[in-house]
Amino acid sequence: xxxxxxxxxxxxxxxxxxxxxxxxxxxxxxxxxxxxxxxxxxxxxxxxxxxxxxxxxxxxxxxxxxxxxxxxxxxxxxxxxxxxxxxxxxxxxxxxxxxxxxxxxxxxxxxxxxxxxxxxxxxxxxxxxxxxxxxxxxxxxxxxxxxxxxxxxxxxxxxxxxxxxxxxxxxxxxxxxxxxxxxxxxxxxxxxxxxxxxxxxxxxxxxxxxxxxxxxxxxxxxxxxxxxxxxxxxxxxxxxxxxxxxxxxxxxxxxxxxxxxxxxxxxxxxxxxxx
Numbered sequence: 489x490x491x492x493x494x495x496x497x498x499x500x501x502x503x504x505x506x507x508x509x510x511x512x513x514x515x516x517x518x519x520x521x522x523x524x525x526x527x528x529x530x531x532x533x534x535x536x537x538x539x540x541x542x543x544x545x546x547x548x549x550x551x552x553x554x555x556x557x558x559x560x561x562x563x564x565x566x567x568x569x570x571x572x573x574x575x576x577x578x579x580x581x582x583x584x585x586x587x588x589x590x591x592x593x594x595x596x597x598x599x600x601x602x603x604x605x606x607x608x609x610x611x612x613x614x615x616x617x618x619x620x621x622x623x624x625x626x627x628x629x630x631x632x633x634x635x636x637x638x639x640x641x642x643x644x645x646x647x648x649x650x651x652x653x654x655x656x657x658x659x660x661x662x663x664x665x666x667x668x669x670x671x672x673x674x675x676x677x678x679x680x681x682x683x684x685x686x687x688x689x690x691x692x693x694x695x696x697x698x699x700x701x702x703x704x705x706x707x708x709x710x711x712x713x714x715x716x717x718x719x720x721x722x723x724x725x726x727x728x729x730x731x732x733x734x735x736x737x738x739x740x741x742x743x744x745x746x747x748x749x750x751x752x753x754x755x756x757x758x759x760x761x762x763x
Contacts, residue, residue: 492742493550493749496524500546502732507536508544515543516571518579520556522549523731524739526684527585531566533680534589536725538601550750564751564763568592586620589677605677616671619662620681624762626655631685632756635692636746649701656702660713667712668719675723683720691736695744 500508500523519535519542521528535542547556552563559581560567568588572578582588593605607613630652637645659682664672669679693699702710720726742748751763 492747494548496522496548496550496739497735498546498548499523500731501735502730503728504731507532507728508546511542511544513543515541516579517542518545518569519543520545520547520559520567520569521565522547524736525549525565526688527564528566529684529687529726529729530585530680531568531588531592532729533683533725534592534605534677536728537605537675537680538592538596540592540596540601562763570595586624586681589680593677603674605675605680607671607676612671616676616678619659619670619678622655622659623678623682623685627652627659627682628685629756629762630655631688631692632743632752632762634696635740635743636753636756637696638746645697649696649698652700653702656713657709660709660716663712663716665712668715670716675719679716679720683723683726686717686720687726687730688736688740691740691744694737695740 499505504523517540519528519531521532521544523546532544547553547565549563549565556567557563559569559579560583562583564583566583566585566588568582568591569579570582570591572580582591590606597604606616630648634645634648634652637643637648641648659670663670666672669675671678689700702713704710704714742750743753746753746757754760755762
């Protein structure tokens with residue numbers, strides 16, 4: 489039986505394929521990614537929003553080449569390779585998608601790279617980071633917990649669904665009431681941090697009995713969530729970094745069946761913090 493992780497299709501499709509083709513030429517700033525990975529999409533969206541020239545290199549992180557491991561011993565994507573100096577010679581790697589996104593925000597802060605993605609005022613910036621942490625430590629683990637639910641788990645699918653709802657509601661209650669984005673009229677790293685998983689919520693509807701279970705005719709909180717979701721799904725940077733829907737169905741079946749050996753899947757299975 490083929491390994492469900494290493495047998496994933498090796499290339500982007502749809503809009504993401506077009507974007508990758510436009511960024512295939514050699515460039516000192518390189519993003520190594522896998523089309524199926526939401527952590528990669530988080531960093532890629534940031535590059536698009538900031539209009540940062542770069543090279544996109546598609547790899548399969550489940551087939552770790554020695555040259556890639558030399559840059560990132562963890563062997564994880566995304567990995568961003570930053571030039572050592574203006575000449576473009578030499579390289580310095582970064583990994584962890586939240587760190588990459590914040591690096592890009594700070595390193596490309598001039599006006600030609602678009603509006604700031606974090607507030608300037610210290611308290612508001614700290615608050616944004618607080619809710620980015622909520623996304624990473626609560627919403628995303630709950631997403632995988634629900635998607636990976638199987639009948640042998642010590643908790644019910646309803647309990648997993650309620651946990652995800654609770655964390656999304658807590659996040660939504662903190663949104664600027666006018667929106668459409670978390671902080672108001674402008675997209676920020678808070679929104680970008682969750683957007684890739686928000687785009688994948690339909691996979692829960694497809695694979696899990698009862699689906700996501702958020703009513704479209706719900707209360708004011710769910711109404712505000714829908715406004716935010718509509719903004720995410722309509723954002724050009726999100727659409728441009730998205731492959732064909734059917735590819736995600738195939739890729740995430742390994743999570744729905746709880747057969748993946750990915751580090752994320754293993755952490756969820758063991759109740760550990762995500763890598």
